[in-house]
Amino acid sequence: MLTVNDINVYYGPIHAIKGVSFEVRPGEIVALIGANGAGKSTVLKTISGLLRPKTGNIVFDGRDITKLEAHKVVRAGLAHVPEGRRIFLQMTVIENLEMGAFTKSTVSEEDLEDIFTKFPRLKERRKQVAGTLSGGEQQMLAMGRALMSKPKLMMLDEPSMGLAPILVEQVFSIITELNKAGTTILLVEQNAGMALDVAHRAYVLETGNITLSGTGEELAQSDEIRKAYLGG
Numbered sequence: 202m203l204t205v206n207d208i209n210v211y212y213g214p215i216h217a218i219k220g221v222s223f224e225v226r227p228g229e230i231v232a233l234i235g236a237n238g239a240g241k242s243t244v245l246k247t248i249s250g251l252l253r254p255k256t257g258n259i260v261f262d263g264r265d266i267t268k269l270e271a272h273k274v275v276r277a278g279l280a281h282v283p284e285g286r287r288i289f290l291q292m293t294v295i296e297n298l299e300m301g302a303f304t305k306s307t308v309s310e311e312d313l314e315d316i317f318t319k320f321p322r323l324k325e326r327r328k329q330v331a332g333t334l335s336g337g338e339q340q341m342l343a344m345g346r347a348l349m350s351k352p353k354l355m356m357l358d359e360p361s362m363g364l365a366p367i368l369v370e371q372v373f374s375i376i377t378e379l380n381k382a383g384t385t386i387l388l389v390e391q392n393a394g395m396a397l398d399v400a401h402r403a404y405v406l407e408t409g410n411i412t413l414s415g416t417g418e419e420l421a422q423s424d425e426i427r428k429a430y431l432g433g
């Protein structure tokens with residue numbers, strides 16, 4: 202469904218992504234794990250058209266999207282839930298969800314109800330200003346907003362960041378449910394334990410290179426990964 206071919210991405214003179222290749226197949230949850238600054242967010246931003254690779258290409262659903270503008274990437278069926286959520290803090294829950302439907306000419310009540318079924322907490326808080334939601338609620342809103350574009354593939358950048366353990370569990374169980382309901386998922390995480398637990402396959406990114414890959418289970422059992430990312 203998504204193939205990233207040998208991309209190189211720079212920030213001015215800084216070579217942040219050095220020849221990264223990987224794929225996400227239909228129906229999978231794929232995790233990209235790695236330490237701070239490894240380049241995980243840069244990979245997602247490049248896929249979603251916010252950054253351009255200097256070389257290499259990205260194919261989504263049979264179409265070369267390497268040079269596509271970010272809003273057209275969303276229209277093509279690829280939604281990005283960015284690090285830090287980036288919801289519209291002054292707008293209400295429902296207004297944030299409506300913004301997520303920008304690819305459609307009208308916001309359908311059915312789509313909203315569908316999101317509220319997945320996230321009952323958002324329904325209770327539909328009129329609340331998003332800036333006053335808790336961290337977990339904001340993460341759910343960011344995911345709900347992305348789902349309003351009915352993506353085939355959803356990219357999540359650090360969904361567990363800043364959340365209490367019980368909320369991390371909840372967010373990951375929602376990710377698994379969304380996947381079971383048909384959304385393919387590319388997940389970036391520093392919380393390697395949780396990510397490997399839900400992922401069918403995973404890649405390890407270290408200073409701009411993919412150094413390891415395998416099934417979630419294989420990587421969770423690898424000595425190297427246990428030492429570096431799972432606290433021994």
Ligand code: ATP
Pocket residue numbers: 212215217235236237238239240241242243244284391
């Ligand atoms: P984290 O988990 O801490 O967010 P990450 O793996 O997502 O880390 P990136 O944010 O992709 O890492 O950063 C990769 C590298 O690129 C880092 O060395 C970072 O300092 C650098 N970088 C990121 N954004 C910029 C920028 N706008 N300008 C210059 N360098 C940047």
